[in-house]
Each structure stands twice: as structure tokens, then as C-alpha cells.
Amino acid sequence: MSNTIIYGLTLLLLVLSYLKDKGKTKRSLMKAWKSFENILPQLLGIIFIMGILLSVLHPETISHFIGSSSGFIGVLISAIAGSIVIIPGFVAFPMVALLLQKGAGVMQAAALVSTLLTVGIVTAPLEMKYFGKRLTLSRNIVAFLFSLFVALIIGWVVGA
Amino acid sequence: MRRIIKRYKFPLLTIMVLILLYFYKETVGLNAIKVSTSSLKAMMLVIPPIFILMGLLDTWVPKEIMVKYMGETSGWKGIFLAFLIGSVAAGPLYASFPVAAAFMKKGVKFRNIMILIGAWSSTKIPMLLFEMSALGSTFALTRLLINVPGIILTAFLLESMTSKEQKADLYQKAERL
Numbered sequence: 001m002s003n004t005i006i007y008g009l010t011l012l013l014l015v016l017s018y019l020k021d022k023g024k025t026k027r028s029l030m031k032a033w034k035s036f037e038n039i040l041p042q043l044l045g046i047i048f049i050m051g052i053l054l055s056v057l058h059p060e061t062i063s064h065f066i067g068s069s070s071g072f073i074g075v076l077i078s079a080i081a082g083s084i085v086i087i088p089g090f091v092a093f094p095m096v097a098l099l100l101q102k103g104a105g106v107m108q109a110a111a112l113v114s115t116l117l118t119v120g121i122v123t124a125p126l127e128m129k130y131f132g133k134r135l136t137l138s139r140n141i142v143a144f145l146f147s148l149f150v151a152l153i154i155g156w157v158v159g160a
Numbered sequence: 161m162r163r164i165i166k167r168y169k170f171p172l173l174t175i176m177v178l179i180l181l182y183f184y185k186e187t188v189g190l191n192a193i194k195v196s197t198s199s200l201k202a203m204m205l206v207i208p209p210i211f212i213l214m215g216l217l218d219t220w221v222p223k224e225i226m227v228k229y230m231g232e233t234s235g236w237k238g239i240f241l242a243f244l245i246g247s248v249a250a251g252p253l254y255a256s257f258p259v260a261a262a263f264m265k266k267g268v269k270f271r272n273i274m275i276l277i278g279a280w281s282s283t284k285i286p287m288l289l290f291e292m293s294a295l296g297s298t299f300a301l302t303r304l305l306i307n308v309p310g311i312i313l314t315a316f317l318l319e320s321m322t323s324k325e326q327k328a329d330l331y332q333k334a335e336r337l
Contacts, residue, residue, distance in 0.1 A: 009213075118253065
């Protein structure tokens, strides 16, 4: 649904732009292509690594390590596993829902969701291209620690 | 040709691993190819309009306007706008990086860039209903409630951790992206 809106909006703005100024529209598209091609190699690599990791790691094996009785160690394992790649929500949510069904604990699942969305080692080189080493590292560390906090709260609220 | 291979050596390497995996364990390899192509499709759907929109923003929206609404002196208005843009956008976190670069070029305040990225990663309105149905509404809403102040705090923290010189350096780099 949100894709339709974004495509509709883009198309509308492109048409308006073209009607108003052909040259500027062409320049916009050239810029778009240039900045897209600039990160394309990393983007493709990330997608293939994601595919490999998600197929090698089985939900059964993972949920075995992060059951509700696994405690803080389980939360840490989840957070570290979730930090490998950044994946979009529409992939992360059903994946974690599956893990919950297979016996993962709520607190552990929350740590996994939060780090899957915000912390990424594989995506770090791409992030560094935009934000440099220092800020990328700081942002990921802060997001990791914050995810642990999110896990504690969700475990407390949902688990109770 | 040689230049292309050199430039694309990282994805080519991962494709080779994918092929090796297929020969080592066919089912796992096939699954990896399936997951990769489906996320490739998802990416190709989400990312191109973002770049086109940023290209249009770059040529059409004057810097003064972006500075006025989201620049150094934009205050809570800037924070709110950064939150809004990040929350309605689609795509994984790394799709927000080109947006951040385009905004940096237009003089958007560093803290607001950090808020945009934070909101983009964790408080997505299009994804909230999906999260509620997959993980339960208590789970999704609790996460949202912690994340909103968390994103603002993180942005302030990251801003205080980054010196003026480092910021200037990042903004200069964004000009070339």
C-alpha cells in the first residue's frame, strides 16, 4: 500500500517537474541515478549476504538458544544475532513471530526485533560511506544498548 | 569491463558464496537464492522512488527553505518534521542514508538527521499495523512508546558525541555523494 503511495507521488512530482522544466528534471534523474549507482555494489552484496545468513540459520536452532528461560544470556545472544544485518520490518516481524511460536522468550524476541531493525555489522561499510567510521560505530553501539533496554521493558510489560 | 568487475567485487564474491553453498548443500543453497531474490525484488521496489524523490528535492527545493524548517534554528518544528518524514517513509534503515545525505546537502541540522534515521529505523507508521498483527499490539505499542523518547535521546547523545569539525567534515562529504 505504502509502495503505491510513494510511486504515485514520485510519478506525479516527476510529471509536474517535467512540465515545468525539462532540463531540471533531466538533471534530477541524473543525480538520482548517480547516487543510486554509488551505493549499488554494497547494496547488492548486503542482500546476498542476508539471503545466505537467513537460510543457514534455522528458526528451530535459534529459538533453542533464546527460550524464555535463557535469561539475560539469551537476550544478549538475540541482540548479537540481530546485530549482524539490518533488515526491513516486513521481513523481521514475521520471522520473529515464528521464533516466538517455536518457543523463544518475549524479552529475547524484543532484543532481536530491535537490533534487526537498528544495528547492522554487514551494513556498516555502507553506513560509513555516508556517516564516516566514528559516527557509524557510535550510532550502532548506542542502538545496541538501547535495544537491550527495549527488551527489558517489553519483557516486563508483555511478559507480566 | 574490468572496471565494473573491480567495482562490483563485493556482490560478485557473495554470489560465488551463494553458488558454493548450492553445491555444498542444495536445499540450503536454493533457500538462500530464494530469500536473496525476494529481498532483491523488495529492494528494487522500494529504493528507486526514494532516489528519484531526492534528486527532485536536490534540484527544486531551495536550501533556504530546508534550513528554515529543519536547519540549525528550527527547534521543535525541525524535530517534529524529521520524525514525521522518517516515520512515513518505506524501506529498511539503509534506504534512509541517501535521504540523510540529500538533507545534509540542504543544510538540515545534524540532530534532525539523526532523528530522521532513528524514526526511519523504528517508528514506521506503515509497519505498525503489520507489527501488531505479527507480534501483538502490546508488544508493538510498548516498543513504539519507548522508541519515541529513545530516538530523541539518541539524537541528542550522538550530537553531543560529534564535534563541530567532525560534523563539518560529514556535511562536506555529503556534497560529493
